[in-house]
Amino acid sequence: MxxxxxxxxxxxxxxxxxxxxxxxxxxxxxxxxxxxxxxxxxxxxxxxxxxxxxxxxxxxxxxxxxxxxxxxxxxxxxxxTGFERRLEINGVGYRAAMQGSNLSLSLGFSHDVTYVPPKGITITCPKPTEIVVSGIDKQVVGQVAAEIRAYRGPEPYKGKGVKYAEETIFRKEGKKK
The missing domain is CATH 3.90.930.12 (Ribosomal protein L6)
Structure with a gap:
């Protein structure tokens, strides 16, 4: 049952x-x-x-x-009530900004990444290192957050990249001399 x-x-x-x-x-x-x-x-x-x-x-x-x-x-x-997913950006020079309704991400590439949200999804950036994805469809909100995170997922040595706010990154120890 x-x-x-x-x-x-x-x-x-x-x-x-x-x-x-x-x-x-x-x-x-x-x-x-x-x-x-x-x-x-x-x-x-x-x-x-x-x-x-x-x-x-x-x-x-x-x-x-x-x-x-x-x-x-x-x-x-x-x-x-709707759903929302929060993302955090960690890293020197990594930031997010809204350009109209599109999200512009500086993630260490030679160019800025522009993400166009699907219909029914609202993206806001309260701080340059924080992204809030909100909407009424839980599946679409999660998918958009996963697509944004996939541009530069968090790496285990310094923790740089885009991660979910509630996510913990298991850190690895670097090379020893």
Whole structure:
């Protein structure tokens, strides 16, 4: 039995959810998101909560039960409050700046890297060494943060590069003389 799948998803104030065939749509103050779930689970909206159940006791249906519940919870949370991911830049001369809606990164290359965010994603730079990626879709926010981090991931000797704010870099000892 899925421990996550058993829990109903309560709909917060101002959020509505509708099920149409294999698609659930959530509308809230931040916008509207939808998720297409598999045929192996049933999704119902009842008493101000979304309930997810497997259609049968097959291993595949039980595996997708918890995943479907988590995805629906993410869209409900996204339309209510949204998601954000913070990145930090470490290194001499490494910095980020906004040029209109695009992100310009100086990461030690011979040229600045320009990142154009996808629709629905907001990038801000409160400090030259900090980047905040925010939006309503958790998957897209995480993907954008991963793409920015991939330009110059943190290296283990000096810790230079772009890292997530909550990430710890395991440092290696350099050569000994």
């Amino acid at each position: 899925s421990r996550i799948g058993k829990k109903p998803i309560s709909l917060p104030e101002g959020v509505t959810a509708t099920v149409n065939g294999q698609t659930i749509t959530a509308k809230g103050p931040k916008g509207e998101l939808q998720f297409v779930f598999t045929e192996q689970v049933n999704v119902k909206v009842e008493d101000g909560a979304v309930v997810v159940e497997p259609r049968d006791e097959s291993k595949d249906a039980r595996a997708k039960w918890g995943m479907t519940r988590s995805q629906i919870n993410n869209i409900v949370q996204g339309v209510k």
